[in-house]
Amino acid sequence: MLSTMQDIPLTVTRILHHGMTIHGKSTITTWTGEPEPQRRTFAEAGTRATQLANALRDELGVQDDDRVATLMWNNAEHVEAYFAIPSMGAVLHTLNLRLPVEQLVFIVNHAADKVVLVNGSLLPLLAPLLPHLPTVEHIVVSGPGDRSVLDGATARVHEYEELIAGRPTTYDWPELDERRAAAMCYTSGTTGDPKGVVYSHRSIYLHSMQVNMTESMGLTDKDTTLVVVPQFHVNAWGLPHATFMTGISMLMPDRFLQPAPLAEMIEREQPSHAAAVPTIWQGLLAEVTAHGRDISCMKTVTIGGAACPPSLMEAYDKLGVRVVHAWGMTETSPLGSVGHPPAGLTPEEEWPYRVSQGRFPAGVEPRLVGPDGSVLPWDGTSAGELEVRGNWIAGAYYGGITGEPLVPDDKFSPDGWLRTGDVGVISPDGYLTLTDRAKDVIKSGGEWISSVELENALMAHPEVAEAAVVAVPDDKWGERPLATVVLKEGATADYQTLRTFLGESIAKWQLPERWALIPAVPKTSVGKFDKKVIRKQYADGELDVTTL
Amino acid sequence: MLSTMQDIPLTVTRILHHGMTIHGKSTITTWTGEPEPQRRTFAEAGTRATQLANALRDELGVQDDDRVATLMWNNAEHVEAYFAIPSMGAVLHTLNLRLPVEQLVFIVNHAADKVVLVNGSLLPLLAPLLPHLPTVEHIVVSGPGDRSVLDGATARVHEYEELIAGRPTTYDWPELDERRAAAMCYTSGTTGDPKGVVYSHRSIYLHSMQVNMTESMGLTDKDTTLVVVPQFHVNAWGLPHATFMTGISMLMPDRFLQPAPLAEMIEREQPSHAAAVPTIWQGLLAEVTAHGRDISCMKTVTIGGAACPPSLMEAYDKLGVRVVHAWGMTETSPLGSVGHPPAGLTPEEEWPYRVSQGRFPAGVEPRLVGPDGSVLPWDGTSAGELEVRGNWIAGAYYGGITGEPLVPDDKFSPDGWLRTGDVGVISPDGYLTLTDRAKDVIKSGGEWISSVELENALMAHPEVAEAAVVAVPDDKWGERPLATVVLKEGATADYQTLRTFLGESIAKWQLPERWALIPAVPKTSVGKFDKKVIRKQYADGELDVTTL
The missing domain is CATH 3.40.50.12780 (ANL, N-terminal domain)
Structure with a gap:
């Protein structure tokens, strides 16, 4: 009708x-x-x-x-x-x-x-x-x-x-x-x-x-x-x-x-x-x-x-x-999302909402897709790639004046959702927290490990200047994290010390086995960690890797 | 494209x-x-x-x-x-x-x-x-x-x-x-x-x-x-x-x-x-x-x-x-419209905007259509019927399960705008002030006279209890206003006095020639002036009309 x-x-x-x-x-x-x-x-x-x-x-x-x-x-x-x-x-x-x-x-x-x-x-x-x-x-x-x-x-x-x-x-x-x-x-x-x-x-x-x-x-x-x-x-x-x-x-x-x-x-x-x-x-x-x-x-x-x-x-x-x-x-x-906190909170309670990526409006429908392609719950802990759907969300790219629209598999799901390339969690009340880029996440035995989370935890150690974590191939788990660490001048911490320190805030199964000290983390022209370079150095055997 | x-x-x-x-x-x-x-x-x-x-x-x-x-x-x-x-x-x-x-x-x-x-x-x-x-x-x-x-x-x-x-x-x-x-x-x-x-x-x-x-x-x-x-x-x-x-x-x-x-x-x-x-x-x-x-x-x-x-x-x-x-x-x-005043005004300056019908959002496009069917300017004085266009505006009525949509001429313009039946003016900054219902307006020589404006002006006279103004047929002008007045008890004002009083706030060409004293203004079941009844009384010769 x-x-x-x-x-x-x-x-x-x-x-x-x-x-x-x-x-x-x-x-x-x-x-x-x-x-x-x-x-x-x-x-x-x-x-x-x-x-x-x-x-x-x-x-x-x-x-x-x-x-x-x-x-x-x-x-x-x-x-x-x-x-x-x-x-x-x-x-x-x-x-x-x-x-x-x-x-x-x-x-x-x-x-x-x-x-x-x-x-x-x-x-x-x-x-x-x-x-x-x-x-x-x-x-x-x-x-x-x-x-x-x-x-x-x-x-x-x-x-x-x-x-x-x-x-x-x-x-x-x-x-x-x-x-x-x-x-x-x-x-x-x-x-x-x-x-x-x-x-x-x-x-x-x-x-x-x-x-x-x-x-x-x-x-x-x-x-x-x-x-x-x-x-x-x-x-x-x-x-x-x-x-x-x-x-x-x-x-x-x-x-x-x-x-x-x-x-x-x-x-x-x-x-x-x-x-x-x-x-x-x-x-x-x-x-x-x-x-x-x-x-x-x-x-x-x-x-x-x-x-x-x-x-x-x-x-x-x-x-x-x-x-x-x-x-x-x-x-x-x-x-996509805006970080207004929900109603009825004190400034302290508002803080985690304000530093999150925020909440979605009705016009942007989100879903988290896990390593196995399943849609994940909004429980604040299940990490998946964020996909979105809505009228102001792209469903393709411009194919040029004579071509068809471009719909790359890695950018759009078969049912038309945009794959954002961002990995994160959604809380039960609908707030998004991004933890990683999908390309940098470590896919270990059907679970995802956030490289950013490991890096932040490592860099909280007083003797660590910088740390970059990348995925490297692993026969048993598919991928495992490799931790590359830049120590501060005069630092004496060894790998086992750092791993123990990490273990205080990170689940045991996520802790890296492979470690390498490097003089500096390679960076892109805009100053971001260039993890492509680290992965290539590892593949080419250029890093001095210790396995714990 | x-x-x-x-x-x-x-x-x-x-x-x-x-x-x-x-x-x-x-x-x-x-x-x-x-x-x-x-x-x-x-x-x-x-x-x-x-x-x-x-x-x-x-x-x-x-x-x-x-x-x-x-x-x-x-x-x-x-x-x-x-x-x-x-x-x-x-x-x-x-x-x-x-x-x-x-x-x-x-x-x-x-x-x-x-x-x-x-x-x-x-x-x-x-x-x-x-x-x-x-x-x-x-x-x-x-x-x-x-x-x-x-x-x-x-x-x-x-x-x-x-x-x-x-x-x-x-x-x-x-x-x-x-x-x-x-x-x-x-x-x-x-x-x-x-x-x-x-x-x-x-x-x-x-x-x-x-x-x-x-x-x-x-x-x-x-x-x-x-x-x-x-x-x-x-x-x-x-x-x-x-x-x-x-x-x-x-x-x-x-x-x-x-x-x-x-x-x-x-x-x-x-x-x-x-x-x-x-x-x-x-x-x-x-x-x-x-x-x-x-x-x-x-x-x-x-x-x-x-x-x-x-x-x-x-x-x-x-x-x-x-x-x-x-x-x-x-x-x-x-x-349709909301009466938020524009920026930068004092409370006193805001007042006329707040008591107006307000300003249109982008989704509601307004136009005023004058007695001759022309679209009128937004000058705050040109009065016309308000017509509106937009996605949440009706373009027809339901015709019943077997019928076509109903599109009555008096409700929709040929180009699909809703005729609101309201008459008013729009200010240069887009604020609507409604003055009358279209059916109650007096169409005199190609111009519109607001019955409500005449009524309000008449009722401002200290000896007038109520007043209703309706359109009556006129050979020369098409329609002219008939003023029906209920005087307060003991009042002595005559028609000429009232007409002179009206002339202080109303343009001369709008002043009624026809006047009648009535015991009470007929009302509808919800207490509104029932002008249909007055028009019928006039047509049937039941009113004692004096022409000045």
Whole structure:
């Protein structure tokens, strides 16, 4: 039996129209490094987005489904692109300017971007790549920066402001299918080529509603959010779209992401919220401590992108800034879980909930899958790989313009759930605690051993500087842990001492038999333990391994 | 270009599963009149809903799309029905126990309800109707009340608790199309037969998200809401579904809707929020004033269903309870607009926004249509009929089991918008102020004159007891206002005096030429002005009309 309700597509266009009318007075403030920031209302930005759409269609020939890329910081023009491009039926492709240049070249070609909107300050990054980007027909430059590096480019070069000036302020927006592509973002996979996630109008609309639900960021049009998380990184966690839905004002740092200008814009503009990864908060904390900055205007800040050290959360608590931990990834739009503690607890009781990855909203259905493929209970101890299902969760990757969607077995289950690659436990009341990456977990006799847990326990020993634990093949158990340890200078602890120490906090069957002292743990370019290298050293017999 | 996102139906089933797991500890507390209320967690209620679905299928033979009616107060069992029935693929039909019995009989037959779940306390209402309800095969009784009135019924009679006891606590819920019927509610139309609105899983899911957005009720799992608005009235404004989405606990008054027990349950259970129509709040205010009750636990209360008198809002403000005004109707699920003022205003500046009908969320697109059918600007002065569009807005009425959907011209525009029948203005910043019902507005020479505005202005005169203004035919202008006035005892004001008084606040072209003194304004059974009667008296020449 069918309902009698209207059926209206959930589109970015609707969010744009709503934001520029009902919330027309809300503002986007962009830091410029000048005495005054740039200030623009949602009504003005929405009108300019409309002019941009007209320009893209009439001047640049952008058509349905054409990919329009952005290589931009967080600023008002980037927000305008966020609305203009999907609303006209084209696809916004945000380019991650932190990617290695080979990967940047790969994704522009893979997406076959026709246009690149670029900030002038990023031209030195883009210009050298242009000879390798044959699909790019137009470059639209916005903001300060030397244009001469584009001399000789074969693509046509436009100035953003000149391009939109005088264009019509209305657009006969198409009525789009809500399942149609609206935006895309490539993962920065450490192995293999980057993979493209293509967000739909439906997924962005529903995700925007979720961001505005009380259990997520909980902001209103009385709030201003400092959007530090880049717009080139999972749509700035959905904030530009979500803010237009409820009128939250935005403070945009553009390229001024260093602790000193961040502290200055917080003091001057008084945002009530901010969103960023832990490293930003580490840097800001040092700035606040060193120079006595006052950032107490921020009632809450959302931290995600990596696990937040509890010490960092405590430090912000003391400044009167409440840290809310969240978990997500490019494939989850990214809002996966949020660390609001349950009701009725003391601050001490809230703590383990706050440092967990948090609780799932109704739109994200989780399950833990164990080593044998079975679905595990939520008992706080059964560790499995986290799989998720929902409307703003990817079910495939972009296969390129001529190909089928990519559905790698190791990324999606046969019944369509996203395999997150994260291993953890879920408590009986639904809180997620991640313990490891699936690729680093040790699969021993049908049970999983967390390498991270062993490492943390080892590094708690006063004579251990660093420790990395990896899985190595074992005839009897399939895999067993190998502990590689860097001792502090002058340390005298032997393996048996360390193993006994480990045994105080770790179950006996999980204790490593194989041990090796190493001079330093090999690291990736971003400073993470590079366990691939250790596994290879072990396989190649390069480590001096003692078996207890 | 298609996205790579998963496509998961938005269903009530998903809300049920989420609420009973992630928010399993949240509670439904039902008032019983006994020393202790009934307390049940979401986990328990969800399990019982699952058992109910098993019973309805296995014992009562309920199949896909069968209508299962409820004639119940607000209580935990009614919440269980809210989830069991839609989740199994059947259709929940909430019966409004305040309807005239002829209309109750009409809607049960029109919906062809197969089962009626009924509270024991409501059997005296149901039993006499049963001979007229041939489609009803099963009656399921819950809660206290004399069952003997059902003696001799042809339908099979079941006890709710016995029916679900021992049933399986799991159910292989079907994967439902999100556009499928989930629930239905008939309007209590004052003219003609009641009309059925059929909510879909999609509309309920999206509406639930909206209720949980910061710009709506803004509650979290730290809150308890006192749900006074009946579950038989537009799904209790969506609260039972919305609370399962974010874990808001519910306090349910069952049949104890009188001011004294309401005050008592507030004092004892300390809800942080409540939702009800203005008459409930009037009664509670009198109780609080007379007996010094403390209801300050409620941070906010949502008032809707009828315009809330500003004096009532002020009285609650003084008690420390913030009143939030909302507008909606059965056809809008009902969340249409909410009266949160914009940012940055003083309490005095906020006031006109708070007493307005409020601001629309992104999911409800409004337009004002003027007398000539043109769409009017949002200038705060152009008055038109409010039309709305969105996923939780009806686009038709239920046509009965063999019929097509009903799409009356006077209720839906040719392009599918709902004609609300309300006339008002929208401010430049998107706030709605309703001034009249469309049927009562005076259409004079292509402009609209608000009868309510003229009445309020007239009743402000110290010698006027009551005044009703209706449209009467006019050769030159199409329609003109007729003012019927009830003077206070001993009053001496003549028509010219009243007209001059009106002219101080009303534009000259709107002033009535036709006047009549009447002994009392005719009223409907619920105490509203019955303008049909006045129009008929005028047409029949029964009024002593003076033309100035």
